[in-house]
Amino acid sequence: MGTLNSRRHITLTQFTATFVPFALLLSAALMVPEAPQIIEHHRAFYNIEALVYYRTIYSIWLTMVFLIFAEVLFFWPGDSPQRRNYWLLCWTFGFFAFAVHFYYTIGVVFHGSLREVYAKQGVVIATSNLLDFAWWGFDLVLAWFVKSEAKWIRVQRILAHIYIPLTFFVSAVVIKHGFVRGLGILMTVAIVGTLVLRFLRRRHAHLIVSPSRV
Amino acid sequence: MKRFLQIALICISALLLVFVFVFLFMESRWVKPRHLEKHEAFLYGPTGTELMPLAVFKVLPDMFPEYFQPAGKEAGDWIDQFGFNRGTPNVNEGLPLGFSITNYRPKSGAPSPVQFVGFSCSMCHVSQIRRSGKDAVLVEGMGNYSVDFIAWVDAVRSSLLNEDRLTVDSISQAYEKKFNQPLSFSEKSMLRVWLPGTRKFFKDNLPKYDEPFHGLAARDSRLMPNGPARTQPFRNLIRIVLDRPATNGDNAFCKVPTLYEQGNRVWGQYDGSVGNRLSRSVLAAIATGATIENLIIPDVSNAVIGAVDYTVTLKGPRYEQLFPEEAAKIDPAKVERGRQVYMSSCASCHGFRNTQTGKWENGPMTGQVVPIEQIKTDPERVNFRYNESLPDALYAFFPDGHPLRPKREDIRPGPAGTTRGYINSPIESVFARAPYLHNGAVLTLAELINLKPRRALFYRGANLYDPIDVGLSTPLQPETAIYYRFDTNMRGNSNQGHDYPWAFHGPGWNQAALEDLLEFLKTMW
Numbered sequence: 085m086g087t088l089n090s091r092r093h094i095t096l097t098q099f100t101a102t103f104v105p106f107a108l109l110l111s112a113a114l115m116v117p118e119a120p121q122i123i124e125h126h127r128a129f130y131n132i133e134a135l136v137y138y139r140t141i142y143s144i145w146l147t148m149v150f151l152i153f154a155e156v157l158f159f160w161p162g163d164s165p166q167r168r169n170y171w172l173l174c175w176t177f178g179f180f181a182f183a184v185h186f187y188y189t190i191g192v193v194f195h196g197s198l199r200e201v202y203a204k205q206g207v208v209i210a211t212s213n214l215l216d217f218a219w220w221g222f223d224l225v226l227a228w229f230v231k232s233e234a235k236w237i238r239v240q241r242i243l244a245h246i247y248i249p250l251t252f253f254v255s256a257v258v259i260k261h262g263f264v265r266g267l268g269i270l271m272t273v274a275i276v277g278t279l280v281l282r283f284l285r286r287r288h289a290h291l292i293v294s295p296s297r298v
Numbered sequence: 299m300k301r302f303l304q305i306a307l308i309c310i311s312a313l314l315l316v317f318v319f320v321f322l323f324m325e326s327r328w329v330k331p332r333h334l335e336k337h338e339a340f341l342y343g344p345t346g347t348e349l350m351p352l353a354v355f356k357v358l359p360d361m362f363p364e365y366f367q368p369a370g371k372e373a374g375d376w377i378d379q380f381g382f383n384r385g386t387p388n389v390n391e392g393l394p395l396g397f398s399i400t401n402y403r404p405k406s407g408a409p410s411p412v413q414f415v416g417f418s419c420s421m422c423h424v425s426q427i428r429r430s431g432k433d434a435v436l437v438e439g440m441g442n443y444s445v446d447f448i449a450w451v452d453a454v455r456s457s458l459l460n461e462d463r464l465t466v467d468s469i470s471q472a473y474e475k476k477f478n479q480p481l482s483f484s485e486k487s488m489l490r491v492w493l494p495g496t497r498k499f500f501k502d503n504l505p506k507y508d509e510p511f512h513g514l515a516a517r518d519s520r521l522m523p524n525g526p527a528r529t530q531p532f533r534n535l536i537r538i539v540l541d542r543p544a545t546n547g548d549n550a551f552c553k554v555p556t557l558y559e560q561g562n563r564v565w566g567q568y569d570g571s572v573g574n575r576l577s578r579s580v581l582a583a584i585a586t587g588a589t590i591e592n593l594i595i596p597d598v599s600n601a602v603i604g605a606v607d608y609t610v611t612l613k614g615p616r617y618e619q620l621f622p623e624e625a626a627k628i629d630p631a632k633v634e635r636g637r638q639v640y641m642s643s644c645a646s647c648h649g650f651r652n653t654q655t656g657k658w659e660n661g662p663m664t665g666q667v668v669p670i671e672q673i674k675t676d677p678e679r680v681n682f683r684y685n686e687s688l689p690d691a692l693y694a695f696f697p698d699g700h701p702l703r704p705k706r707e708d709i710r711p712g713p714a715g716t717t718r719g720y721i722n723s724p725i726e727s728v729f730a731r732a733p734y735l736h737n738g739a740v741l742t743l744a745e746l747i748n749l750k751p752r753r754a755l756f757y758r759g760a761n762l763y764d765p766i767d768v769g770l771s772t773p774l775q776p777e778t779a780i781y782y783r784f785d786t787n788m789r790g791n792s793n794q795g796h797d798y799p800w801a802f803h804g805p806g807w808n809q810a811a812l813e814d815l816l817e818f819l820k821t822m823w
Contacts, residue, residue, distance in 0.1 A: 100304040107311035111318045118408070120495045134406040134591055 094169045102173035106150065110181060113142035136192050141264070143185035148252060148267045150178030152274050158245050159278040161285035172227055179220050186217050212251045219244050249275055328409040329401045334601050336608035340419050340438070342390050343601030345579075346588030347416040348404040349454070351492060352391065353485050355415040357472040358457055361464065365453040365512045373778045380453075381444030381526055381760060383424055383436060395436075396421020396445075400597070404496070407592030411484040417586055419579070419605045421445065422529075422554045427620055427730065427763045435620055439612045440730050441554035443527045443738075443770065444760045446782070449517065452510035458493075458500050459510070466490055506543045517781045523790065525782040526758045527554045528738055534585040536684050539691045549678040549790030553738035556731045558614035560606075562649075562658045562724040563665065565710075568736035569680045570667045570721030571689075573714060575606050577704035581692065590695065593702050602702075614727025617820045621765040628817055636818025639811050643799035647722035651822055658724050667710075669719040675795030676737050680718040686711055727823050732769035733758075739786050739793035742769030743819050748802040749812035752793045758782040768820060 116122060117138030132140070157171035194200040202210045223244045226237055249271060256268025334343050350358070359366035359376040366376035377384050382394035391399055398418040403410045425440040457464055466489045470481050481489070500507075515521050524530060528551045536544040552568060560566075565573045572578040579602055580593060592598055618625035641650065647668075649660040670677045684691075689709040696703035707713045720736060734740040738758075744767035745752040756772035759780035764771040773780055786793040799815070800807040 096301060096304050096308075100307055104307050104311045107315045111314050114318050114322060120491055133408070133595060135408045 106177040140188040147181040161282040339601040339604030340608040344398040345583040346592040348414040352413040380450040407595045441556045448524045455510035456512040550682040557609040558726045561610040571710045573708040624765040632817040636814035639815040667717040676792035678790040742767035
């Protein structure tokens with residue numbers, strides 16, 4: 085499992101391919117709730133004001149889309165600068181979308197009060213969400229600014245890429261319903277499929293390089 | 299070329315993102331949270347009932363004079379013709395009392411760059427007591443006995459459904475003509491969103507709400523059976539909560555209630571069906587167009603709570619304040635004899651004012667619901683269809699955890715009782731509560747206590763106050779300002795029942811005692 089370090093030369097094509105969809109989708113996530121057709125059919129779910137509610141929902145959808153790409157790229161067998169760059173960009177834009185979601189949940193719905201967050205969400209979910217945000221952000225800082233390929237960085241990155249989707253799985257597939265559950269299932273299938281593929285490739289490579297074991 | 303396209307795409311996307319964040323920043327500034335004092339909340343506070351942009355509100359009556367001045371231009375403006383209370387210049391944009399201004403969009407409560415107009419509690423719960431044609435006193439807390447709200451709503455609906463004459467362009471032109479300045483970009487933009495959406499809402503609801511009446515038809519009691527100072531609260535709740543047209547049995551007319559010293563009662567509504575002041579106001583707001591979505595907005599919910607709190611201790615007026623000349627002629631001996639009649643015949647149900655402490659003392663039966671078979675007043679209010687299913691539906695209408703969700707035990711019929719009847723309520727400042735009975739079918743106290751026969755036919759509107767018989771006077775024929783023909787023989791309009799102390803000319807009837815009682819009631823506050 086190759087560590088994707090910070091020294092990369094991201095091409096214009098790579099940046100365009102990730103930033104443009106990110107910018108368009110984030111704009112949509114924030115502006116579509118303004119549409120009267122959506123806002124006037126809101127039904128006070130969770131007692132959150134309509135605009136905030138939909139921006140919270142749509143931003144987490146966008147987070148998951150980029151998370152799926154980042155996870156697949158991270159676990160995809162083999163290594164190439166191109167894949168590393170796409171991983172980093174998806175990992176970064178996914179985090180930005182998550183930051184928007186985080187702002188609307190923690191900052192707006194819970195008025196920036198951790199006490200309120202814990203009171204409403206409970207210790208497990210609240211801590212898990214905060215850890216997601218902190219860890220993801222921490223790893224991004226490492227990925228962009230730390231040149232070292234120290235083992236602890238590689239290990240924490242692998243763990244982050246397991247822990248964060250795991251919490252999304254619990255939230256999206258186990259707890260929630262509707263479209264976000266579909267995204268959660270898609271994420272799960274994509275990650276598991278990638279890991280299986282990685283396993284098969286490694287096994288295949290091992291068989292080729294070790295014919296004596298046949 | 300590819301590089302150029304990529305850079306262009308990135309720039310466009312980045313610009314879009316910047317635009318979105320600038321928009322979000324501006325949007326966060328459209329609403330400036332404001333804390334209203336209780337009194338201010340009662341007079342001007344929002345109730346989540348935003349209806350139309352302020353700019354539209356200001357020109358709509360000019361664009362449709364046939365709807366908003368049904369008796370003709372010479373009969374006064376729409377404020378006079380629909381019985382609203384004229385506002386104060388430079389206060390609340392000079393709007394009539396009872397209209398709130400916010401930067402929230404209708405229904406969703408999302409922030410708006412332009413101001414919207416909705417309703418405040420004071421629309422229905424502040425009344426003018428008209429002592430003569432030009433002499434009127436505003437009484438806070440008194441049910442507005444002149445406001446013809448349902449007819450006004452029909453005038454609004456008629457305008458909004460008029461697709462030929464009400465367009466963004468026609469509104470812009472009318473505004474520019476009236477104020478010599480064009481609508482701003484944001485006002486026009488909001489109009490383009492608001493008008494089709496609101497029109498669609500009213501069109502989609504025509505099967506439930508039917509075509510609105512307008513013009514003189516809106517003043518015809520055969521077509522518009524509510525009339526001034528009355529609503530059909532359950533009709534709208536049934537439409538909104540049960541999604542039914544409420545066409546069968548919608549004769550549950552209710553007088554706009556008076557709200558003096560609400561702290562003296564636990565259960566509200568004439569039938570004692572809601573046991574929480576805040577829930578009562580929330581349901582009233584829902585019936586007039588608020589949604590459970592915008593009621594959670596802190597500005598709205600705080601204003602509703604503030605207005606409700608204001609009524610907890612809101613004192614009614616005293617007779618001598620409003621009618622000093624007549625008060626000077628009152629014979630104290632008659633008042634004292636009348637007090638004894640009151641204490642023996644009325645106080646056990648309605649309670650009395652303790653003049654030593656100034657507090658209202660409830661009687662042993664105050665707060666009890668008297669079965670309809672016993673009180674014998676008009677039964678439509680408690681016998682309407684869905685009477686039994688509505689409470690559960692109302693409760694289910696609010697999602698779990700909604701801050702304004704009523705408790706199920708606070709709504710009857712339910713765990714707290716199923717009696718169909720009318721509640722014995724305190725009657726603070728009873729002289730300033732006309733018309734009387736829950737359906738407003740009795741004009742004066744003299745008729746209510748059966749000192750005088752109850753009139754079977756009278757006219758309603760901007761009636762003068764009668765300080766002698768205590769209540770509303772009526773002309774023999776309809777007049778421009780007192781236009782509504784109230785026939786007590788029509789369904790829901792019965793003036794029968796509540797024959798206390800005695801039925802008119804019935805066993806025990808004592809004219810002298812009733813005259814004394816009337817004098818006492820004038821002085822009771």
